[in-house]
Amino acid sequence: MLPGLPPWLFPGYSTDGHEEIPVGGEGLSSLWPAFSQPEKMDTSGDLEPGCLLFGKMPTIKGVKESAVLRTVWWIKRDIRISDNHCLYLASESSEEVIPFFCWEPAVVNAEDYGTFHLQAQWQAVRGLSASLQKRGSGLVERMGEVVDELDALFAQVPFQILRSYQETGNDLTFRRDRAVRAWCREKGVEWVESVGSTVIRGLSAEQKRTHQGKGPRGRLAVLPIPENLRPPKDKSIFSHPRGWEELTASFPLLSAPLSSALQTVNEGAAWDTLSSFLSERGLAYSGGISSPNTAFSAGSRLSPHLAWGTISPGSVFRALDQKREQLNAQRAPSPWKRSLSAFESRLHWRDHFVQRLEGSPQMEFSAINPSFDRVEYENNPEFLTAWIDGRTGFPMIDACMRCLGETGFMNFRMRAMVVSFACFGLHLSWRTIHGPLAQVFLDYEPGIHLSQLQMQAGITGINAIRVYSPAKQFLDHDKEGSFVRRWVPELRDRTAVEIAHAGEIDLPDYYPPIISLKERTRKMKEQIFSIRKSESAQKSARITLQKHGSRKRTNLGTKSKAADGGQLALFKD
Ligand SMILES: Cc1cc2nc3c(=O)[nH]c(=O)nc-3n(C[C@H](O)[C@H](O)[C@H](O)COP(=O)(O)OP(=O)(O)OC[C@H]3O[C@@H](n4cnc5c(N)ncnc54)[C@H](O)[C@@H]3O)c2cc1C
16 A cells, blocks of 8 residues: 555555544645645636626515525535635625535435435535534534524524525425525525536436537536634534544444545545645556456546545646646646546546436436337346345456445446446346445445436437446456455455356355346346337437437447547546
């Protein structure tokens, strides 16, 4: 393990469960000073009224001159103080700002939320609370459905403005937001939502393109940490941060000891992760992210931070630009350039997929191409359990699922492989695996997750159907067998050749293959191809492509250059 780097980058070394888990949000690294978070960022020129970042400046109706102009900042998946539009704008325009976070039972008990998410949010909120306290403010932390809790807060300290970031979540959070809007109307509170990415509310990719024109894909300006957080005069409303045991006592189904095998998720850790990536680790990015042996350290590992909002996409783009400037100043050809451009593309894909969910929210429940809702799946519960537990008898699948279940992370290629195996081999529908898989992805982001599930299940009708062979992935990306041996200890003493041929030879301590993969994959492919060829599926595919294809996709020809260079590139890692 490299000195100074956190243990979650090297999961093989870090799962003894005895490490201290940092929860503070202030641990900015001094190891990579070039990318340390600036306390005060230069935004000169960015603060014009009407600037995209500023959203709508509120006009406050009916507030008497003598009344305190009070804003509640409702913290959602934006658990940070730097480059936070809600916090910044609230502190610029209000006399008092109350940071408010709510543990919502309906959200926490939903099918796509798991213990890993609870730990991530808890760490992030603790870190945020510490950062706010350090700057003379604090946090109101409540538990209950958000409308009830806002109502209770309003009765205690009336406020005129509610600020939150615009969330592209699941149906549950969308309906929750509608209830909040109705409550705001009833109380005369103005709800101002800030945009934290290039995703545009309610639009499809096509509408977004029309909206934006053909200009370059945008960089968002970055806002500084406000100098004055404008805490209320009466600070007694602020809460003491909840302990982990106290929190999990309210959610017994998610109760588990804190896990040190998961990435730490808070603002300080986010900046450390970005710094270590752009200073050292990222050099191995191109090529390194394909193998589960190298992706833990070669990947940026920013996904949980972007998902929970402990860092903003704008801050990441800005650091990327700074790195490029440094390299350009050196004027020497650099292997970094390839890695940085691959990384940048993925950052853009993020918004592309989140936009897809904005444009087609029904994709949480049905195929984006409705013709594929006819695919018949077996949905055998025993197969589902064996897959989740990593007991399928396919070493590479079992290693990935066990690794995911412990670390909450897996690289793109292996995620695609386990989904492909579940849908094409086990005949589990993408809808059946959605919840269990979302729960073990520490970085669960509904827009990316649902899009990728449908793509890897082969049911979009606009992407080439790609079925991953676990045996080939083993030979390509773990040919020495170290990853499999690490996560499947039953195979610890087996040679790589034996692991590659598990299923064909007798391995007494290991599971026999749960299915005949070749045969079952053939059947599922036949079913999917026959639907794909149907007139109704072709028609829906044209609409889907028009609505959701990336800007490089212009037609449905799966072999066209346009297609290969565009959306299909999303399969490559
Ligand atoms: C079935 C499946 C489900 C997935 N679910 C999620 C999810 O819930 N949340 C999530 O963040 N990623 C998801 N991904 C995409 C990808 O696997 C992860 O983003 C990536 O492995 C995270 O590692 P990293 O932070 O080192 O990413 P890097 O490779 O360093 O990429 C930088 C950032 O770009 C974004 N990104 C990377 N790859 C993609 C991609 N293919 N599509 C969209 N955005 C991308 C992420 O925010 C990531 O942090 C999923 C992929 C598959 C196949």
